[in-house]
Amino acid sequence: MNFDDTPQEAAFRAEAKAWIAANAPKQYEDELRKASLGRVALQGANILEVAKAWQKKKADAGWACLHWPKEYGGRGASPIERVIWQQEEGPFGRLSSMFIIGHGMCGPTMMAFAGEEQKRKYLPPLASGEKVWCQLFSEPAGGSDVAGLRTRAEKNGDEWVINGQKIWTSGAHYSDYGILLTRTDPTVAKHKGLTMFFLDMKSPGVEVRPIKQASGASDFNEVYFTDVRIPDSQRLGNVNDGWNVSLTTLMNERMSIGAGVATGFPELFDFCNSLILDDGPAIENRAVRSKLANWAVKASGLKYTSMRAISALSRGERPGPENSIGKLVAGSMIQDVATYALDLQGAAGA
Amino acid sequence: MGFLGVAIPEQFGGAGAGHLELCVIAEEMGRALAPVPFSSTVYLAAEAILIAGSDAQKQKWLPKIASGDAIGTLALFEGKGNPSPKAVKVTANGGVLNGVKKPVPDGAIADFAVVAARTGSSGRESDISLFIVDLKAGGVEVKSLTNIDLTRGQAEITFKDAKAEPLGATGEGWSVITQVLDRAAVLTAFEQVGGADRALEMGRDYALDRIAFGRPIGSFQAVKHMLADMYVSATLARSNCYYGAWALSTNAGELPEAAAAARISATQAFQHCAKNNIQVHGGMGFTWEFDCHMYYRRANAVALGLGSLSYWEDALIDRMRKKNAA
Numbered sequence: 001m002n003f004d005d006t007p008q009e010a011a012f013r014a015e016a017k018a019w020i021a022a023n024a025p026k027q028y029e030d031e032l033r034k035a036s037l038g039r040v041a042l043q044g045a046n047i048l049e050v051a052k053a054w055q056k057k058k059a060d061a062g063w064a065c066l067h068w069p070k071e072y073g074g075r076g077a078s079p080i081e082r083v084i085w086q087q088e089e090g091p092f093g094r095l096s097s098m099f100i101i102g103h104g105m106c107g108p109t110m111m112a113f114a115g116e117e118q119k120r121k122y123l124p125p126l127a128s129g130e131k132v133w134c135q136l137f138s139e140p141a142g143g144s145d146v147a148g149l150r151t152r153a154e155k156n157g158d159e160w161v162i163n164g165q166k167i168w169t170s171g172a173h174y175s176d177y178g179i180l181l182t183r184t185d186p187t188v189a190k191h192k193g194l195t196m197f198f199l200d201m202k203s204p205g206v207e208v209r210p211i212k213q214a215s216g217a218s219d220f221n222e223v224y225f226t227d228v229r230i231p232d233s234q235r236l237g238n239v240n241d242g243w244n245v246s247l248t249t250l251m252n253e254r255m256s257i258g259a260g261v262a263t264g265f266p267e268l269f270d271f272c273n274s275l276i277l278d279d280g281p282a283i284e285n286r287a288v289r290s291k292l293a294n295w296a297v298k299a300s301g302l303k304y305t306s307m308r309a310i311s312a313l314s315r316g317e318r319p320g321p322e323n324s325i326g327k328l329v330a331g332s333m334i335q336d337v338a339t340y341a342l343d344l345q346g347a348a349g350a
Numbered sequence: 351m352g353f354l355g356v357a358i359p360e361q362f363g364g365a366g367a368g369h370l371e372l373c374v375i376a377e378e379m380g381r382a383l384a385p386v387p388f389s390s391t392v393y394l395a396a397e398a399i400l401i402a403g404s405d406a407q408k409q410k411w412l413p414k415i416a417s418g419d420a421i422g423t424l425a426l427f428e429g430k431g432n433p434s435p436k437a438v439k440v441t442a443n444g445g446v447l448n449g450v451k452k453p454v455p456d457g458a459i460a461d462f463a464v465v466a467a468r469t470g471s472s473g474r475e476s477d478i479s480l481f482i483v484d485l486k487a488g489g490v491e492v493k494s495l496t497n498i499d500l501t502r503g504q505a506e507i508t509f510k511d512a513k514a515e516p517l518g519a520t521g522e523g524w525s526v527i528t529q530v531l532d533r534a535a536v537l538t539a540f541e542q543v544g545g546a547d548r549a550l551e552m553g554r555d556y557a558l559d560r561i562a563f564g565r566p567i568g569s570f571q572a573v574k575h576m577l578a579d580m581y582v583s584a585t586l587a588r589s590n591c592y593y594g595a596w597a598l599s600t601n602a603g604e605l606p607e608a609a610a611a612a613r614i615s616a617t618q619a620f621q622h623c624a625k626n627n628i629q630v631h632g633g634m635g636f637t638w639e640f641d642c643h644m645y646y647r648r649a650n651a652v653a654l655g656l657g658s659l660s661y662w663e664d665a666l667i668d669r670m671r672k673k674n675a676a
């Protein structure tokens with residue numbers, strides 16, 4: 001693996017850097033930089049509007065969803081160019097968080113299973129952020145065991161009628177479209193009776209109810225379906241082949257969630273660099289250094305593991321189970337890092 | 351096969367391929383627990399001569415290393431502790447060395463050693479210089495030590511007015527040692543990743559084969575999780591190693607930080623995989639007959655050879671701070 005830019009990559013980087021310097025919403029840079037660990041929020045501005053404006057600007061200049069084909073709103077860029085863009089976009093990339101599900105999971109699923117006309121219609125506004133998408137898979141009885149889901153889709157002429165409930169749907173409250181996994185045959189083994197659709201979230205019979213999270217915010221929702229009608233043309237993949245379709249989505253989910261995953265390490269390192277303990281600077285304390293070094297190599301290991309995945313992808317290999325490592329490691333690491341940052345402050349950490 | 355000289359330039363009898371190729375060989379050496387004096391000769395002695403040797407010294411030693419005619423080593427440690435200029439007590443005066451080095455890897459079978467010795471008393475790094483000593487000559491006493499790893503020897507070497515030839519300029523020794531340790535850290539990390547991968551494979555194979563409660567033990571989630579955790583640590587270590595290999599082979603400014611990260615990550619992964627492999631093997635893991643203990647021994651011994659885990663943790667944070675401040 002090579003970590004140096006080739007001359008072409010260096011030229012691409014320079015072009016990206018110059019465009020970002022001239023166009024990014026700099027007034028929010030500081031807030032975005034500090035926002036990586038918690039929710040992204042901006043003082044005195046609506047984050048959704050700022051994010052959509054930045055995404056549209058990028059799309060107009062050909063910097064949105066770089067790795068997508070041009071006809072679907074992308075740039076036809078290589079996986080490496082996409083990484084270079086992400087490096088250069090830096091804190092402004094955090095404005096993309098509400099598009100991750102659409103760009104990372106719904107888009108690739110549409111690309112693999114929608115008809116050509118539909119792809120040309122739905123993908124460019126998804127890439128440009130004008131339309132936001134959500135993923136409606138999980139249910140109260142189908143979480144880890146997602147194939148246990150119960151939301152029914154019944155055929156009625158050229159339409160399907162949907163009844164049931166989804167839960168944990170991130171961004172449903174501001175989404176325009178969603179991909180929906182349903183049960184179409186309850187009489188066969190659970191993986192064999194599922195079918196995937198996409199739908200307009202403003203369809204009659206769709207009701208979104210926010211769930212209040214531990215943080216106090218409400219980023220995900222319950223979504224209820226009462227006799228919601230979806231045309232058969234919005235079916236993705238064959239009837240009862242929804243499990244296979246969902247695997248495409250989930251494989252892409254692992255990639256997109258695993259890749260730029262936050263670990264909390266850079267923040268902890270900065271924090272320890274400025275924290276003064278009773279016996280001197282925290283960063284000079286042996287115990288602190290040992291903890292930091294352990295997390296440092298996890299963070300760098302994750303970073304280079306995702307770079308290896310990207311170079312495998314650019315050689316035409318399929319994403320594999322190694323892409324689960326990001327979520328597996330970072331998920332508990334970020335909790336441990338945050339706990340340690342509190343611990344270092346003693347009673348004041350509370 | 352030309353393995354010994356893969357990173358030695360052709361003009362000095364090597365293949366002139368480079369360090370990337372050496373990393374590949376190191377991984378296989380580690381996977382096989384090869385009981386040969388490869389790391390001492392190639393990662394330590396040859397690298398020290400490549401960095402600091404005069405043309406004549408390179409002509410004298412490197413072709414012999416590449417052909418397998420000379421076994422070399424680095425005599426740095428003097429008992430307990432980690433690499434530090436303060437810990438070097440062996441003296442060099444008037445072209446002879448006096449003092450005791452231990453442990454010296456493969457010291458009992460080595461033909462020559464690169465020795466760190468004290469040439470000043472200012473209390474600074476510049477007190478340390480390097481020398482090449484012919485271990486078969488007079489004034490050198492060698493004693494084998496018992497050690498954890500049965501596949502690699504350690505020795506105590508006593509110098510009594512042993513003749514020594516300077517390697518590099520006087521007072522430059524510690525800076526060369528630091529560079530050698532960084533390079534060796536990356537190469538050794540590849541050995542460790544090779545060993546970790548092999549331990550994981552052994553555990554997986556046993557779990558697929560061994561039946562308990564009427565099923566292969568690999569079907570139990572507790573065993574699966576143990577193996578998955580091994581895979582995760584071996585993969586993270588491998589990724590850190592690839593970055594280290596890039597830094598080493600391009601002589602990048604990132605090498606010191608990359609080497610420390612590769613070292614820590616690979617040390618942890620090998621220890622973790624070798625330990626869990628014993629657990630997966632149940633009672634069999636406790637026997638002499640199964641190789642589990644050989645990997646466990648290597649994992650724990652190789653974790654100390656270039657300085658302990660806590661030494662490298664400290665080094666990593668220092669290097670990250672320096673980069674941050676720059």
Ligand SMILES: Cc1cc2nc3c(=O)[nH]c(=O)nc-3n(C[C@H](O)[C@H](O)[C@H](O)COP(=O)(O)OP(=O)(O)OC[C@H]3O[C@@H](n4cnc5c(N)ncnc54)[C@H](O)[C@@H]3O)c2cc1C
Binds near residue numbers: 134136168170171
């Ligand atoms: C922040 C957030 C955002 C989300 N966004 C979306 C979204 O946009 N769209 C969507 O469809 N879903 C979303 N989800 C849902 C997520 O995919 C589910 O939470 C997940 O599938 C887990 O299901 P569950 O909550 O029902 O937990 P459960 O399945 O009930 O699991 C509870 C615990 O049991 C463990 N467990 C379960 N089964 C096994 C087993 N066989 N072996 C061992 N352990 C097991 C789990 O690991 C977990 O620790 C989101 C979740 C979160 C937390």
Ligand SMILES: Cc1cc2nc3c(=O)[nH]c(=O)nc-3n(C[C@H](O)[C@H](O)[C@H](O)COP(=O)(O)OP(=O)(O)OC[C@H]3O[C@@H](n4cnc5c(N)ncnc54)[C@H](O)[C@@H]3O)c2cc1C
Binds near residue numbers: 560561571632633
């Ligand atoms: C030092 C030592 C002394 C001993 N002395 C005696 C003695 O004096 N007398 C005597 O009778 N025995 C003795 N034993 C045997 C000891 O009790 C057995 O080793 C132990 O019962 C494990 O069985 P096993 O080796 O066949 O491993 P296995 O049962 O094959 O287990 C292998 C691995 O699979 C795991 N595993 C097995 N089943 C499950 C499951 N259902 N779910 C999850 N994980 C599972 C185990 O935890 C282990 O990690 C001794 C063992 C040792 C190491």
